[in-house]
Amino acid sequence: xxxxxxxxxxxxxxxxPLGKGKSEVSLSAFxxxxxxxxxxxxxxxENIAELEHRLEEAGFGVGIRMLELLCHRDxxxxxxxxxxxxxxxxxxxxxxxxxxxxxxSLEKGTEHEDEYMISEKELLVNRFVSVPGGMGGFNCGxxxxxxxxxxxxxxxxxxxxxxxxxxxxxxxxxxxTILIKFAEEVVQRDARLA
Amino acid sequence: MAAIIFxxxxxxxxxxxxxxKDYGTQGxxxxxxSLRLASLWHSMHAISKELSPVNGCNGIEVLExxxxxxxxxxxxxxxxxxxxxxxGTPGIDSLxxxxxxxxxxxxxxxxxxxxxxxxRCELWDLNLALxxxxxxxxxxxxx
Numbered sequence: 001x002x003x004x005x006x007x008x009x010x011x012x013x014x015x016x017p018l019g020k021g022k023s024e025v026s027l028s029a030f031x032x033x034x035x036x037x038x039x040x041x042x043x044x045x046e047n048i049a050e051l052e053h054r055l056e057e058a059g060f061g062v063g064i065r066m067l068e069l070l071c072h073r074d075x076x077x078x079x080x081x082x083x084x085x086x087x088x089x090x091x092x093x094x095x096x097x098x099x100x101x102x103x104x105s106l107e108k109g110t111e112h113e114d115e116y117m118i119s120e121k122e123l124l125v126n127r128f129v130s131v132p133g134g135m136g137g138f139n140c141g142x143x144x145x146x147x148x149x150x151x152x153x154x155x156x157x158x159x160x161x162x163x164x165x166x167x168x169x170x171x172x173x174x175x176x177t178i179l180i181k182f183a184e185e186v187v188q189r190d191a192r193l194a
Numbered sequence: 195m196a197a198i199i200f201x202x203x204x205x206x207x208x209x210x211x212x213x214x215k216d217y218g219t220q221g222x223x224x225x226x227x228s229l230r231l232a233s234l235w236h237s238m239h240a241i242s243k244e245l246s247p248v249n250g251c252n253g254i255e256v257l258e259x260x261x262x263x264x265x266x267x268x269x270x271x272x273x274x275x276x277x278x279x280x281x282g283t284p285g286i287d288s289l290x291x292x293x294x295x296x297x298x299x300x301x302x303x304x305x306x307x308x309x310x311x312x313x314r315c316e317l318w319d320l321n322l323a324l325x326x327x328x329x330x331x332x333x334x335x336x337x
Contacts, residue, residue: 031303038305128303130315140305172320 018073024100031128038129038140048138056146056161063150066094079155083182083190086155087116090148098147099124104175114187116180118148119166123176139163141176148178158183198280199289199326200262203228204297206310207272209236213313217326221262221278235276239266267294289325296321 041054070093071079080086091106109115123141131138141163149161160181165174200221204213211232216222223231239253257264263283266276267290275293279286300317301307307315 028303031299035303035305042305128300128317130300130304130306130317132306132314135306 018069027124027127030124034125034140034143035128037143048135052138052142055140055142056149059143059146059148060150060153063147063152064154065150066098066147067151067154070094070097081156082193083116083157083186086152086157087118087180090151091118094147094151109179112181114182114184116182118178118180119175120178121168121175122173126176137165139165139176141178144176145178148180152180152182157186159186198283199286200278200280201228202277202293202322202326203232203235203275204313205232205236205274205276208310209233210310212311215322235264235266236274239268239274265290267291269294273297292325293322296325 037058038051038055041051041058045051045054070089071077074093080089087106090103092102095101095103103118104121105117105119107117107119109117120141123144125140125143129140131140145161145163149159152159152161160183162179164177164179166177167174199217201214201216201223203211206212209232211229214223214225214228214232243251243253253266253268255266257266258281261281262278263281263286264276264278265286266274267287268274275290275297277286277290296318297313300321301313301315302309304315304317307313
């Protein structure tokens with residue numbers, strides 16, 4: 001038995017099986033870390049657009065890595081090639097592994113063909129955040145928008161992704177909508193594949 | 195359980211008032227009075243610690259007067275939350291703990307809040323209102 005144990009220990013990192021990834025982290029710990037991330041970036045920028053850009057960039061790195069990890073873990077290295085496929089992958093698989101639940105809704109934009117929206121009543125990163133009035137609709141969900149952008153870009157679906165607050169009737173708190181606008185070539189390619 | 199609360203104070207570790215709210219019509223204070231009272235309480239609290247005849251005293255927890263009770267909760271960081279209530283109101287300890295929980299959640303985890311500065315957070319107001327209903331009756335104590 002000792003021999004078996006040793007062999008296991010000496011396994012190369014790429015030969016070891018990938019962890020199940022079911023472990024959860026403390027919400028408080030995450031909230032404090034995220035708060036610091038926002039404060040750190042806030043101290044380095046001149047205006048809100050820059051802050052949004054930096055948060056999106058931070059999320060982008062997460063997104064790229066999530067795509068790779070989840071494709072390997074859940075889909076046996078298969079990758080989505082269709083717009084709807086990758087969107088439902090983001091909406092369910094990515095959301096589930098990041099936030100423990102699927103996103104509240106995934107809709108197609110009514111005005112433009114190339115726009116899609118993922119809406120969340122209470123986005124996890126916004127759970128404890130009150131944005132001051134003077135910040136003109138800034139949404140910390142920009143970080144999540146960056147994650148979505150990272151996943152989409154990595155999978156070959158370049159898109160512009162932004163986060164917005166949308167007021168809901170009868171609710172004190174607005175919900176967060178992640179707006180995805182795919183690049184021209186993605187739409188054309190998808191039309192060809194149809 | 196009806197618990198009548200007159201006013202609620204939050205003071206930072208150096209005795210500055212960072213949040214004040216009054217409930218109902220009794221015992222209202224203007225800005226100057228609330229600031230003065232907050233720093234006065236801070237000093238009294240500190241002095242009581244020194245004067246205590248027993249070891250390991252953490253300062254005044256309850257002050258009982260003829261017309262009101264004052265309950266104080268002190269966090270490890272020195273932040274103090276205290277309320278003035280009707281005499282003999284029960285269950286204030288747990289209300290203070292709930293308020294502290296709301297403070298740690300919606301104030302300290304908010305990236306736009308600067309530590310030790312006055313509290314101006316929408317979610318704090320919202321959740322505080324849930325815990326202490328408008329008329330000063332303790333609402334959802336210990337959610």
